[in-house]
Amino acid sequence: MRHSLLLAAVACLCATAPLGPALHAQRRGAPLEITLATDAPAERATAERLRALLKTHDVDRWLYTRRVVIDERTTPFSHPVLTLAPRLPREGAAVGMDSSAVAAGDRRLLADFLHEQFHWLEDGNPQFRAAMQAFRAQYPDAPAGGPTGAQDLESTYRHLLVCDMELQVLTELFGAQEAREELAARRYYTWIYGRVLDDPKVREIVREHGFLLTGSGPSRRGITAPPG
Numbered sequence: 575m576r577h578s579l580l581l582a583a584v585a586c587l588c589a590t591a592p593l594g595p596a597l598h599a600q601r602r603g604a605p606l607e608i609t610l611a612t613d614a615p616a617e618r619a620t621a622e623r624l625r626a627l628l629k630t631h632d633v634d635r636w637l638y639t640r641r642v643v644i645d646e647r648t649t650p651f652s653h654p655v656l657t658l659a660p661r662l663p664r665e666g667a668a669v670g671m672d673s674s675a676v677a678a679g680d681r682r683l684l685a686d687f688l689h690e691q692f693h694w695l696e697d698g699n700p701q702f703r704a705a706m707q708a709f710r711a712q713y714p715d716a717p718a719g720g721p722t723g724a725q726d727l728e729s730t731y732r733h734l735l736v737c738d739m740e741l742q743v744l745t746e747l748f749g750a751q752e753a754r755e756e757l758a759a760r761r762y763y764t765w766i767y768g769r770v771l772d773d774p775k776v777r778e779i780v781r782e783h784g785f786l787l788t789g790s791g792p793s794r795r796g797i798t799a800p801p802g
């Protein structure tokens with residue numbers, strides 16, 4: 575379940591993460607391995623911007639895979655290799671753009687990158703599946719399909735967790751107002767982001783299952799990578 579043509583233009587249609595190997599143990603500070611799918615100027619510019627963003631924003635603690643593909647022909651997805659797409663309307667010509675548009679593009683690129691990272695937390699992690707079950711119990715009538723839900727019902731429950739983690743880290747990086755504005759403006763997963771932004775029950779389930787990515791405390795257990 576990778577892409578549907580209907581949503582390919584707007585949505586992250588992240589693949590179902592296979593329940594296989596345990597979380598990759600990540601070396602703190604290790605460089606990204608970025609591959610360009612077509613070597614198009616927009617892909618080169620996006621890779622350059624991503625590297626620059628990682629120097630100015632401390633996100634290393636939230637990286638669960640360091641292999642990245644930039645592909646201007648697709649929308650972002652997580653597996654088998656985390657893949658990003660250019661986000662600026664005139665990627666490669668950022669110099670001539672309004673600075674606020676560049677900032678918004680940067681924020682979006684970083685949000686995409688982190689969102690896809692969080693899908694990697696599902697791999698071999700029973701807590702992730704347990705959280706999805708809790709969301710299923712809480713929202714038995716959740717939508718499937720765009721633009722309100724994800725690709726299918728299971729993916730909708732998956733994205734309640736992933737999108738809440740996205741809100742957590744964007745809040746830490748950019749502040750609550752910018753984070754909320756960023757997610758409220760999305761034109762896909764609208765029911766999911768609506769719950770994440772406005773229903774405290776989402777964060778409660780996220781906390782109960784150990785997926786608070788910011789702050790401290792015992793709730794971080796669900797995101798701890800194995801040693802080594």
Ligand SMILES: [Zn+2]
Nearest residue numbers: 586588689736
């Ligand atoms: Zn996703």
